[in-house]
Amino acid sequence: MALLQITEPGLSAAPHQHRLAVGIDLGTTNSLVATVKSGAATVLPDEHGRSLLPSVVRYRDDGRTIVGFEAQAEQSRDPNNTIVSVKRFMGRGLADIQDVGRSPYRFVDAPGMVQLVTRAGHKSPVEVSADILKNLRERAEASLGGELIGAVITVPAYFDDAQRQATKDAARLAGLNVLRLLNEPTAAAIAYGLDNGAEGTYVVYDLGGGTFDVSVLALTRGVFEVLATSGDSSLGGDDFDHRIYCWILEQAGLHGLSAHDTRLLLTRAREAKEALTEHADTRITAVLADGQTIDLQLSQTTFHAISKTLIDKTLLPVRKALRDARIGAGDVKGVVMVGGATRMPQVQKAVGDFFGRPPLTNLDPDKVVALGAAIQANVLAGNKGDDEWLLLDVIPLSLGLETMGGLTEKIIPRNSTIPIARAQEFTTFKDGQTALSVHILQGERELVSDCRSLAKFVLRGIPPMVAGAARIRVTFQVDADGLLAVTAREMISGVEASIEVKPSYGLSDDEITRMLSDSIAHVADDINARKLREAMVDADSLLDALDVALASDADLLDDAERAALDEAMQALRDAIAAESTKDINACSHRLNQASEPFAARRMDRNIQRALTGKNIETL
Amino acid sequence: MTADLFSDFQQDHFALFGLPRRFALDGAALDTLWRSAAAQVHPDRFASAGDAEKRIALMAATRVNEAYQTLKSPLARARYLLRLAGIDTAEETNTSMPPAFLMAQMEWREAIEDARHGHDVDALERLSRQLRLDVRAMEDELGEALDEQHDHASAALLVRKLRFLEKLDQEIGDAIEALLF
Ligand SMILES: Nc1ncnc2c1ncn2[C@@H]1O[C@H](COP(=O)(O)OP(=O)(O)OP(=O)(O)O)[C@@H](O)[C@H]1O
Ligand SMILES: [Mg+2]
Numbered sequence: 001m002a003l004l005q006i007t008e009p010g011l012s013a014a015p016h017q018h019r020l021a022v023g024i025d026l027g028t029t030n031s032l033v034a035t036v037k038s039g040a041a042t043v044l045p046d047e048h049g050r051s052l053l054p055s056v057v058r059y060r061d062d063g064r065t066i067v068g069f070e071a072q073a074e075q076s077r078d079p080n081n082t083i084v085s086v087k088r089f090m091g092r093g094l095a096d097i098q099d100v101g102r103s104p105y106r107f108v109d110a111p112g113m114v115q116l117v118t119r120a121g122h123k124s125p126v127e128v129s130a131d132i133l134k135n136l137r138e139r140a141e142a143s144l145g146g147e148l149i150g151a152v153i154t155v156p157a158y159f160d161d162a163q164r165q166a167t168k169d170a171a172r173l174a175g176l177n178v179l180r181l182l183n184e185p186t187a188a189a190i191a192y193g194l195d196n197g198a199e200g201t202y203v204v205y206d207l208g209g210g211t212f213d214v215s216v217l218a219l220t221r222g223v224f225e226v227l228a229t230s231g232d233s234s235l236g237g238d239d240f241d242h243r244i245y246c247w248i249l250e251q252a253g254l255h256g257l258s259a260h261d262t263r264l265l266l267t268r269a270r271e272a273k274e275a276l277t278e279h280a281d282t283r284i285t286a287v288l289a290d291g292q293t294i295d296l297q298l299s300q301t302t303f304h305a306i307s308k309t310l311i312d313k314t315l316l317p318v319r320k321a322l323r324d325a326r327i328g329a330g331d332v333k334g335v336v337m338v339g340g341a342t343r344m345p346q347v348q349k350a351v352g353d354f355f356g357r358p359p360l361t362n363l364d365p366d367k368v369v370a371l372g373a374a375i376q377a378n379v380l381a382g383n384k385g386d387d388e389w390l391l392l393d394v395i396p397l398s399l400g401l402e403t404m405g406g407l408t409e410k411i412i413p414r415n416s417t418i419p420i421a422r423a424q425e426f427t428t429f430k431d432g433q434t435a436l437s438v439h440i441l442q443g444e445r446e447l448v449s450d451c452r453s454l455a456k457f458v459l460r461g462i463p464p465m466v467a468g469a470a471r472i473r474v475t476f477q478v479d480a481d482g483l484l485a486v487t488a489r490e491m492i493s494g495v496e497a498s499i500e501v502k503p504s505y506g507l508s509d510d511e512i513t514r515m516l517s518d519s520i521a522h523v524a525d526d527i528n529a530r531k532l533r534e535a536m537v538d539a540d541s542l543l544d545a546l547d548v549a550l551a552s553d554a555d556l557l558d559d560a561e562r563a564a565l566d567e568a569m570q571a572l573r574d575a576i577a578a579e580s581t582k583d584i585n586a587c588s589h590r591l592n593q594a595s596e597p598f599a600a601r602r603m604d605r606n607i608q609r610a611l612t613g614k615n616i617e618t619l
Numbered sequence: 620m621t622a623d624l625f626s627d628f629q630q631d632h633f634a635l636f637g638l639p640r641r642f643a644l645d646g647a648a649l650d651t652l653w654r655s656a657a658a659q660v661h662p663d664r665f666a667s668a669g670d671a672e673k674r675i676a677l678m679a680a681t682r683v684n685e686a687y688q689t690l691k692s693p694l695a696r697a698r699y700l701l702r703l704a705g706i707d708t709a710e711e712t713n714t715s716m717p718p719a720f721l722m723a724q725m726e727w728r729e730a731i732e733d734a735r736h737g738h739d740v741d742a743l744e745r746l747s748r749q750l751r752l753d754v755r756a757m758e759d760e761l762g763e764a765l766d767e768q769h770d771h772a773s774a775a776l777l778v779r780k781l782r783f784l785e786k787l788d789q790e791i792g793d794a795i796e797a798l799l800f
Contacts, residue, residue, distance in 0.1 A: 392654075477677075
C-alpha cells in the first residue's frame with residue numbers, strides 16, 4: 001500500500017496499523033492540530049516549535065497565500081487582503097454580520113453566505129477557512145510522516161446547521177476526511193474528564209476570540225452526557241478589543257479611520273487587553289497613517305468598567321443552560337474554563353461569583369479543545385485505547401418548519417440528544433393541491449422571520465385530492481455531527497422528496513472536487529493517485545471491520561450468506577491488488593450492500609447483550 | 620427497507636429496554652439501560668466501519684434515543700401507553716375540559732401575565748415551582764388511572780390536562796427568558 005504506516009508497539013494484541021488521525025481546533029483567533037501518540041494526546045507544533053497557528057490568511061500580490069504568524073504580522077500593512085476572524089462569517093449572510101463597518105473588508109452578498117473581496121478574487125469564508133485547515137493538515141502530515149486517515153474538527157456548540165455545514169465543507173476543501181464535527185466545550189470536557197477522572201455535573205465555560213459557548217455535562221462512569229448547551233456565536237475576546245478600540249477613538253477624538261488605521265488600533269487594543277490580565281494599567285501608543293500619534297494610559301478599572309456588559313452577556317446563556325438542564329448553580333461540581341479570553345481576571349471573578357466557587361483554571365485554555373478532539377479522532381479512526389467511553393451530545397437550537405401564517409412549528413426541540421429523528425404529518429389545504437413547499441428553520445422564536453432559514457424545497461407530484469386528504473410526512477434526521485437531513489413523503493401515493501440541508505451557498509460534492517483540483521496545483525496524475533489511495537484506505541478499513549465482525553458474530557450468517565459475503569470480500573481484495581480506483585469503489589459499494597443484513601443483525605445482538613446484562617443486574 | 624432488518628426494532632419502546640409495559644418506571648434504571656444500549660450502537664463506535672454499518676448504527680442509535688426520550692418524560696410515556704392501547708389522546712382536536720380546570724388555567728395565565736408585566740423573575744420562578752408540584756400530582760393520578768384502574772378515558776383526559784400544564788410551563792420559561800435576555 002502506498003501509505004506510510006506507523007505501528008505502535010504493544011497497542012493491541014492483533015498487529016493493527018496505527019491510523020493517523022488528528023483533532024483540529026479551528027478557532028476564530030488561533031487554530032491548533034493535535035494527535036494521540038503512544039497513548040497521550042499532544043499538540044503538534046510548527047517547525048519553529050509554536051503550537052498556535054493564528055487564524056489569519058493573507059492573499060499576497062505575488063499570488064501566494066500565507067497563513068499564520070507571517071500573515072498576522074502583515075495585517076495592518078495589507079488589511080483588505082489579510083483576513084482575520086473569518087470564523088465569524090461562516091454560514092452567515094451580509095444581513096447577519098453585525099456592524100459590517102467594524103471590519104476592514106469589502107463584502108459581497110452571495111446567496112446564503114457573504115464573500116470577501118480580495119486581490120485573489122472573491123473568497124467565501126469556507127475557502128479562507130480551508131486555507132487555514134490545509135496549513136494544519138500539511139503540518140500534521142509532515143510531522144507524523146504520512147497521510148491522514150481523517151480528522152475531528154471542532155465547532156462552537158452553539159453553531160447552527162449552516163455554520164456546521166460550512167465548517168465541514170471547509171475541511172473537505174482542505175482535503176480532510178471529516179471523522180466528526182465535535183462541539184468545542186464537549187472536546188474540552190473529554191480532555192478534562194479523562195485526565196481527572198471527573199464524575200458529576202460539570203459546566204464548561206468557553207470564551208474564545210469570537211464565540212461563547214456554555215455546556216452542562218453529566219459525567220458518569222465513562223459517559224459524557226451533554227445535558228444542555230447555550231451560547232452566543234458572535235461574542236468573544238474580539239468584542240473586548242472592540243470596546244478598547246472605541247475607547248481609544250473617544251479619548252483621541254478620532255473618526256472615519258482608514259482600514260489600515262482601524263486594523264492597527266484593533267491590534268493595539270488587543271495587546272492592551274492582554275497586558276491588563278497581568279498589570280494594573282497599560283500604555284497604548286500608535287502612529288496613524290497621517291502621522292498623528294496616539295499615546296494613552298488605560299487602567300484595569302476603566303477596562304473592567306467598559307467591558308462589564310460583555311461579561312454580563314455571557315451569564316445569560318449560562319442561566320439558560322442551567323434552566324434547560326433543570327439544575328441550579330449549586331448542583332455544579334466544577335466549572336471548567338476554556339478559551340484564551342477566560343484568562344481575563346474579571347471573567348474568572350464573574351464566573352466564580354455566579355457559581356459560588358472558583359472556576360477550574362488548571363488546564364491550558366488554548367489547547368484543551370484540540371487535545372479533546374485528538375482523543376476522539378483516535379477512537380473514531382479505530383485506534384482503540386484502553387478506556388471505553390461514550391459521548392452523548394445534543395443539538396443547540398430547535399429545528400422546525402414554517403406553517404401557516406409565517407409561524408414556526410418545532411419538530412426537534414433544542415438540547416435533544418443526537419442522533420435523533422422526528423416525523424410530523426401535514427396535509428394539503430386546497431382541493432387538488434399537487435405540491436407542498438417545505439421551509440426548514442432553526443431557532444427558538446415563534447415567527448419565521450426571527451429564525452434562521454436553513455433550506456426550502458418543494459414536494460411535487462402529489463396526486464390531486466380534496467383538501468386535507470393527503471398525508472405528508474416530513475422527517476427530520478440529525479446525525480452525530482449535528483447535521484440535518486429532511487425528507488418529505490406523501491403517504492398515500494408514496495411520492496417522496498428529500499434534501500440534505502445544504503443552504504443555498506452549500507457546496508455540492510462536484511464543486512468541492514473541482515475546487516480541490518483547482519487549488520491543488522498538481523497535475524491530474526497526483527489527483528488520481530490521491531483518489532486511489534483514499535479508495536484503498538477506505539476499502540482496507542471496510543475489510544478490517546468485517547474481519548472483526550466475522551470473528552465474533554459469524555454464527556449470525558447461514559452458509560449461503562457467508563459464502564456470498566466471502567465472495568464479495570475477495571472481489572474487493574482483488575480490486576485493491578489491481579489498484580483500480582473504479583473497481584475498488586464498485587466492489588466496496590457491493591460489499592457494503594451485501595453486508596447490510598449482517599450489520600443489522602449484529603446491531604440487534606449488541607443491543608440485546610447490553611440490555612440483558614443490565615436487566616439481570618438491575619431488575 | 621433497512622428497518623425491516625431489525626427484529627428488535629419492531630418491538631415497542633418498553634420491550635426494547637426489557638421494561639414492563641406500565642406507567643410506573645424506575646428512572647435511574649432507564650438511564651442505565653439507555654446508556655448501555657447507546658454505548659453499543661452510537662455512530663462513534665462505527666466511524667471507521669463500512670457505509671452499511673454506519674447507516675445501521677445511525678438508525679439504531681436514533682431508535683434507542685427516541686425510545687429513551689419517550690419513556691423518560693411522564694407525559695410522553697402516558698401518551699405512548701395509550702397509543703399502544705389503541706387510544707388517540709386527541710390533544711389537538713379535543714379541547715373540552717372540566718370548567719374547574721379551565722378556571723384554574725385562567726388564574727395561572729393571569730398570574731404569569733402579572734409577573735411578566737411586573738418584570739418579576741422571582742415570581743415567575745415561584746410559579747414554575749408551584750406548577751411542577753401540580754404536574755407531579757397529576758402524574759400520580761395518571762399512574763393510578765393507567766396502572767391500577769386501567770381507565771383509559773380518564774388517562775386520556777389527564778394527558779390532555781398535562782399538555783395544558785406543559786404549555787404553561789413553556790410560557791413561564793419564555794417569560795423568564797424574555798426578561799433575562
Ligand atoms: N492573557 C490574555 N488575557 C486576555 N485575553 C487573552 C489572553 N490571551 C489570549 N487572550 C484572548 O483570547 C482570545 C483567543 O482565545 P482562543 O485562542 O481560545 O480563541 P479561538 O479558539 O481562536 O476562538 P473561538 O473559540 O471563539 O473560535 C483572543 O481574543 C485573545 O486576545
Ligand atoms: Mg476556541
